[in-house]
Amino acid sequence: MKPNxxxxxxxxxxxxxxxxxxxxxxxxxxxVSDVSFSVAGGETLAIVxxxxxxxxxxxxxxxxxxxPTSGSVKLDGEEVTGLSPGRLQALRRNMQMVFQDPFGSLxxxxxxxxxxxxxxLLHNVAxxxxxxxxxxxxxxxxxxxxxxxxxxxHEFSGGQRQRICIARAIATRPRLIVCDEPVSALDVSVQAxxxxxxxxxxxxxxxxxxFISHDLSVVxxxxxxxxxxxxxxxxEEAPAAQLFADPRHPYTRxxxxxxxxxxxxxxxxxxxxxxxxxxALNPGPGCAFAPRCPLATDLCRTTRxxxxxxxxxxxxxxxxxxxxxxxxxxxxPPQSPQLAARLAVMARARAAQASGTPA
Amino acid sequence: MTATPLLDVRxxxxxxxxxxxxxxxxxxxxxxxxRGKTIGIVxxxxxxxxxxxxxxxxxxxxxxxxxxxxxxxxxxxxxxxxxAQERRGLRGGRMGMVFQEPMTSLNPVYTIGAQIIECLKAxxxxxxxxxxxxxxxxxxxxxxxxxxxxVDxxxHQLSGGQRQRVMIALAxxxxxxxxxxxxxxxxxxxxxxxxxxxxxxxxxxxTGAAIMLITHDLGVVAETCDDVVVMYAGKxxxxxxxxxxxxxxxxxxxxxxxxxxxxxxxxxxRLETIPGAVPPPWAMPAGCRFASRCPLATDQCRQSPxPLREIATNRLVACWRAPxxxxxx
Numbered sequence: 168m169k170p171n172x173x174x175x176x177x178x179x180x181x182x183x184x185x186x187x188x189x190x191x192x193x194x195x196x197x198x199v200s201d202v203s204f205s206v207a208g209g210e211t212l213a214i215v216x217x218x219x220x221x222x223x224x225x226x227x228x229x230x231x232x233x234x235p236t237s238g239s240v241k242l243d244g245e246e247v248t249g250l251s252p253g254r255l256q257a258l259r260r261n262m263q264m265v266f267q268d269p270f271g272s273l274x275x276x277x278x279x280x281x282x283x284x285x286x287x288l289l290h291n292v293a294x295x296x297x298x299x300x301x302x303x304x305x306x307x308x309x310x311x312x313x314x315x316x317x318x319x320x321h322e323f324s325g326g327q328r329q330r331i332c333i334a335r336a337i338a339t340r341p342r343l344i345v346c347d348e349p350v351s352a353l354d355v356s357v358q359a360x361x362x363x364x365x366x367x368x369x370x371x372x373x374x375x376x377x378f379i380s381h382d383l384s385v386v387x388x389x390x391x392x393x394x395x396x397x398x399x400x401x402x403e404e405a406p407a408a409q410l411f412a413d414p415r416h417p418y419t420r421x422x423x424x425x426x427x428x429x430x431x432x433x434x435x436x437x438x439x440x441x442x443x444x445x446x447a448l449n450p451g452p453g454c455a456f457a458p459r460c461p462l463a464t465d466l467c468r469t470t471r472x473x474x475x476x477x478x479x480x481x482x483x484x485x486x487x488x489x490x491x492x493x494x495x496x497x498x499x500p501p502q503s504p505q506l507a508a509r510l511a512v513m514a515r516a517r518a519a520q521a522s523g524t525p526a
Numbered sequence: 527m528t529a530t531p532l533l534d535v536r537x538x539x540x541x542x543x544x545x546x547x548x549x550x551x552x553x554x555x556x557x558x559x560x561r562g563k564t565i566g567i568v569x570x571x572x573x574x575x576x577x578x579x580x581x582x583x584x585x586x587x588x589x590x591x592x593x594x595x596x597x598x599x600x601x602x603x604x605x606x607x608x609x610a611q612e613r614r615g616l617r618g619g620r621m622g623m624v625f626q627e628p629m630t631s632l633n634p635v636y637t638i639g640a641q642i643i644e645c646l647k648a649x650x651x652x653x654x655x656x657x658x659x660x661x662x663x664x665x666x667x668x669x670x671x672x673x674x675x676x677v678d679x680x681x682h683q684l685s686g687g688q689r690q691r692v693m694i695a696l697a698x699x700x701x702x703x704x705x706x707x708x709x710x711x712x713x714x715x716x717x718x719x720x721x722x723x724x725x726x727x728x729x730x731x732x733t734g735a736a737i738m739l740i741t742h743d744l745g746v747v748a749e750t751c752d753d754v755v756v757m758y759a760g761k762x763x764x765x766x767x768x769x770x771x772x773x774x775x776x777x778x779x780x781x782x783x784x785x786x787x788x789x790x791x792x793x794x795x796r797l798e799t800i801p802g803a804v805p806p807p808w809a810m811p812a813g814c815r816f817a818s819r820c821p822l823a824t825d826q827c828r829q830s831p832x833p834l835r836e837i838a839t840n841r842l843v844a845c846w847r848a849p850x851x852x853x854x855x
Contacts, residue, residue: 217715218686324803325571354570354742359786359797366796381715388788388797411790425720427745429787431769440717442671443685505774505851506784512850513781514798516821 170243172342172375173206173229178238180221180228184448196447198224200399202238203474208342209369211376213390213407215383215422219444221399222379226345229377230262231255243342260290263336267348269328273320279306279331280316286338305334310364326357330364337368345377350385362389383426387411395419398444398455401474405481415483417491418456454486462487530602531558532736533582533704538596540574540581543589549807550594551577553760556834557753561703564730564737566751566768568744570783572804574760575740579708582738583623584613600704619649622697622735624690626709631693632681638665638692639677642699649700664695668725687718694725701733708740723750744787748772756780759804759815762834765842776843778820778850814846822847 179200185193199221206212214222227233229240231247240247242262250258263286266272273282283302287293293301303313309330320328329349336344346365350358362385369376380386386393387407394404395416403416414420421440440459445451454472457463466486477483478492485491540552552574559565567575580586582598584605598605600621605613617623625631633641642661643654651657658677665673668691681689690710697705707726711719727750730737739750747754747768754771756764756779764777775781785798802819805811814832817823826846834844847853 217717326803355744355783356570356786356800357803359788359799362788362797363799383716384788384790387790421717423790425716426790427716427719427723427743427749428790429744429748429772429784431748431772441721443687443718503773506772506781508851509774509776509781510785512853513778513785513821516853520821 171205172208174241176203176239178202179236180224181236194448197399206375209373210391213378213386213393215386216396220396222396226347226379260339261342263341263344265332265336265346265349278317290339292339309334329361343375347379403483415477415488415492416485417460532561534558534599536597539594541592541594546808555762557755559736562734563752566747566754567740569757573757575757579706579740619700620703622702622705624693624697624707624710626712637678645699668695704736706738763844776848777845779816
């Protein structure tokens with residue numbers, strides 16, 4: 168078994184509202200509460216959930232872009248929380264981030280070369296001529312060309328910019344990359360290119376990914392393991408195949424059923440959960456999902472369920488996970504033969520094109 | 527069928543003036559929608575789907591925009607030939623609109639009730655009491671919890687999903703015959719998206735309104751639409767009933783899109799991609815606009831644009847190579 172790159176235990180991030188010099192404290196937003204997980208080298212852990220569930224806050228707290236309120240984050244066994252600023256910066260060489268918005272996360276006044284050189288010089292990975300060569304190599308690694316180095320971000324499309332962000336993240340050969348919704352702003356065909364690139368890079372360099380996303384189908388494709396968050400807590404965690412085949416938490420099930428699928432008439436029967444997530448300002452004593460849950464009982468409303476082992480290799484926080492496991496998930500019909508035949512023609516033509524012979 | 531369709535778009539073309547000359551964002555788009563039906567317009571960013579919907583509503587700013595041809599027939603009358611005042615009477619009345627951004631399409635300084643009442647009054651309702659009752663009724667229709675008290679809420683007091691419900695209530699205020707929804711659920715979470723899509727389906731069943739849904743999400747189309755128009759680089763490349771389209775897409779671009787969507791039910795090792803990118807609008811190729819990304823492209827494809835032709839009953843496709851299963855292995 169590979170040693171863990173990342174070990175997180177009891178990670179908590181609360182934001183105080185109000186306060187200020189003379190203000191009164193108005194309350195505490197419990198953005199992330201008691202989150203624990205670990206990620207092995209070369210593994211992808213996906214964190215999924217809806218807006219406000221704390222998945223991005225978790226990602227930022229891992230890198231200490233936000234200071235955690237309590238809990239422990241270990242990168243290769245070294246405690247990240249409580250490190251001095253100097254040591255933290257050195258450690259950032261091993262943990263990098265890719266953000267959702269490729270338009271906002273690149274400095275518009277810096278050329279691509281300057282953007283990519285910055286981490287190289289800052290962490291003494293390469294200097295002078297070697298740094299320039301490294302920049303060119305990085306661009307080629309992410310599917311751009313060396314001559315792109317002297318251009319500015321506005322000259323690139325969204326997908327290309329995200330490639331630049333990825334090049335910047337892998338420049339220092341980190342052990343861990345936190346990807347916060349890296350493909351959500353991209354078109355479907357471009358999204359597929361970037362997802363493939365992330366997977367290729369992981370195979371080549373063996374980095375661990377924490378992949379934060381709201382899109383279950385992308386997660387299903389890229390993740391080895393999946394943690395589902397609801398209102399600041401992990402409600403279920405399992406290997407991807409197990410989670411999608413046998414979801415134990417009613418919320419996980421609801422998420423899977425609500426995801427639109429390109430199969431007409433498949434989901435019409437399923438009833439989406441009613442209502443919306445309660446406020447993180449005052450989550451109450453019981454299970455946070457209870458007000459929307461079809462299985463909720465009085466026990467759920469008064470006692471918060473603990474995260475306990477479930478299934479072959481998962482954990483779930485639900486008083487009724489056995490009942491939830493019994494329900495079936497709507498299955499998609501197999502691909503129509505017509506569609507399969509046409510896709511095969513396309514695939515053959517592409518292969519012929521790639522090998523240089525006309526179709 | 528002899529009845530005139532509710533909306534009949536014929537050969538619509540819209541241009542924008544830019545520094546580099548006129549750019550044709552929508553080029554010869556045709557489709558029609560019948561009462562009670564839902565039509566989906568799908569495509570990726572820049573394919574012209576939003577410009578098409580704005581064009582139909584007469585909301586293209588001119589200049590820099592310009593209608594460069596075609597007709598938009600609403601019950602047989604050409605919207606493009608109406609006066610601005612006549613068009614304004616239709617919008618918000620018989621033609622409702624829902625936009626993507628529920629955060630910015632509501633006025634933050636008025637209560638949601640006031641905004642719905644304004645819309646009712648603009649279209650002829652005189653009695654204030656009656657208008658307020660109707661506003662509450664509409665909020666109840668879109669299943670906003672406790673509508674009689676929330677009618678006095680300001681937009682910032684509502685969540686994203688609730689604001690989108692208010693937008694739909696606004697669009698439905700005057701019992702429209704046509705509801706145009708431009709990415710209505712894109713900014714929302716999946717469970718909320720499912721609620722909103724359910725709501726739209728239900729409303730169209732009950733009121734008989736036609737819906738035109740603009741989206742980039744094939745999953746949303748599969749769940750809601752009767753017919754689908756696929757657009758690429760300002761042109762319609764394929765048009766078909768939804769079931770047929772998903773069972774057997776004809777155009778290589780549609781096929782590429784379907785293969786690129788990761789699936790929940792299967793775990794392919796690698797996602798299919800469409801290599802390359804959409805040609806920029808100022809450098810459109812002479813032939814098929816997808817040719818440079820298409821593995822099946824021939825010299826004919828590169829030289830002359832394929833017309834949208836009916837290849838089977840109700841199946842229209844703009845591709846010289848279709849049906850592609852006849853291409854020898």
